[in-house]
Amino acid sequence: MEIVFLGTGGGRFNLISQIRRTGGFLIRGSLNIHADPGPGALVACHDFSIHPEKTGAVVVTHNHIDHLNDAALMCEAINCFPDRKRGILVASKSILAGDEYGERGISPYFTKKLSRTEIARQGKPIKIGGATLTPTPVRHEDMTGFGFVLDMDGARIGYTSDTEYFPSLAPHFLHCDILIANNLKSGADGVPGHLYSATTVKLLTACHPRLCVLSHMGQSLLKSGPGKEARKIQKASGVRTVAATDGMRVDVRTLRVKK
Numbered sequence: 001m002e003i004v005f006l007g008t009g010g011g012r013f014n015l016i017s018q019i020r021r022t023g024g025f026l027i028r029g030s031l032n033i034h035a036d037p038g039p040g041a042l043v044a045c046h047d048f049s050i051h052p053e054k055t056g057a058v059v060v061t062h063n064h065i066d067h068l069n070d071a072a073l074m075c076e077a078i079n080c081f082p083d084r085k086r087g088i089l090v091a092s093k094s095i096l097a098g099d100e101y102g103e104r105g106i107s108p109y110f111t112k113k114l115s116r117t118e119i120a121r122q123g124k125p126i127k128i129g130g131a132t133l134t135p136t137p138v139r140h141e142d143m144t145g146f147g148f149v150l151d152m153d154g155a156r157i158g159y160t161s162d163t164e165y166f167p168s169l170a171p172h173f174l175h176c177d178i179l180i181a182n183n184l185k186s187g188a189d190g191v192p193g194h195l196y197s198a199t200t201v202k203l204l205t206a207c208h209p210r211l212c213v214l215s216h217m218g219q220s221l222l223k224s225g226p227g228k229e230a231r232k233i234q235k236a237s238g239v240r241t242v243a244a245t246d247g248m249r250v251d252v253r254t255l256r257v258k259k
């Protein structure tokens, strides 16, 4: 079982400049689950030797374009042999039922080809094959967004998605083997809605995963140096922390990182 990072950049400037890719990540186990396939996810699959048609489920945590853009493409990829419906999409209410403008993030043209769609709701774990995805709360612009804890093949993987820190967040990520933290910024800049290094330390200190992987890194963090930020976070939290790079793979059992 492994996690492949198809994009590790975050924030508007990085999204447009593509200094880091924005394709989300793929959890490859008994089921292949693609989380937050942002712009370039499909291209990244090919660049990193991933077969997109072997994806079993797509998870889109909120309706921001850096998480959502290639989701319809991935639904197409799952159904490139349209002999029967296949694949599962788990997404926020804003994406599947409509946002404040009444718009859906993914058209029914794509979702009707899937075998199942599920709106993620707090307190309602979702069975995906033999895996269980438990939505976790966020404080972010899309109030229907979510992070998740995935229990699959005897491992537990946490993903914060985009959220600022709040004290009741940490208990949701207890007992994780790996926690993927969308640590957008190196420091506070007065704009709420995202984790930055000091708040990621607070989160890790309270939930103690075996490994934390920083991703969704924005311009300030990339300038400051992702490796330096990871070392700083590791020293302050006592949790082993690495900064993801595009194409990086993590073996979920051994926690070995291959860049």
Ligand SMILES: [Zn+2]
Residues within 6 Å of the ligand: 062, 064, 140, 162
């Ligand atoms: Zn967002």
